[in-house]
Amino acid sequence: MDIFELIRSILATPEFSTAVLTAFAAVVSAAVGYGVTIIRKYGLGFLNERELTLTRQLAVIAVQYVEQVYKDADGPAKLESAMAALDDMLAGYGIQVRAEQLRAIVEAAVYAQTARAFLPETTPPE
Numbered sequence: 429m430d431i432f433e434l435i436r437s438i439l440a441t442p443e444f445s446t447a448v449l450t451a452f453a454a455v456v457s458a459a460v461g462y463g464v465t466i467i468r469k470y471g472l473g474f475l476n477e478r479e480l481t482l483t484r485q486l487a488v489i490a491v492q493y494v495e496q497v498y499k500d501a502d503g504p505a506k507l508e509s510a511m512a513a514l515d516d517m518l519a520g521y522g523i524q525v526r527a528e529q530l531r532a533i534v535e536a537a538v539y540a541q542t543a544r545a546f547l548p549e550t551t552p553p554e
Contacts (some may be wrong), residue, residue: 479523483514487537490514495541510534 438444475483490513494506501509511530518525525533 475523475525475529479521482521483518483523483525483533484537486517487514487533488541490517491534491537491541507531507534507538510538 487510490510493513494501494510498506498509511527511534514534515525515530
């Protein structure tokens, strides 16, 4: 039996066909999963839970920064400055969000800060 007959006999076995099909299915599944992740993250702009939590925390920092630095600016200018600051901070983490999402997150941070400023201090129950 020469080498070509040996290779031909191995390639013709059902086990080899099964192994090739299993490997192909694994590669296709991994490629599709990765593609969906990329589309979800960059194409659609969705955030996972960790990214959303970080974005909210950074939004509070951006709002506080703008309130301190741009004291004399009007509301729309402060909003634009906070959105720009938040966008810059998020870029440092590799997070991209759409302008509508950015505005909503900054507005929520402003609301939370304003609500906290007007709520009376309470002591925890003993």
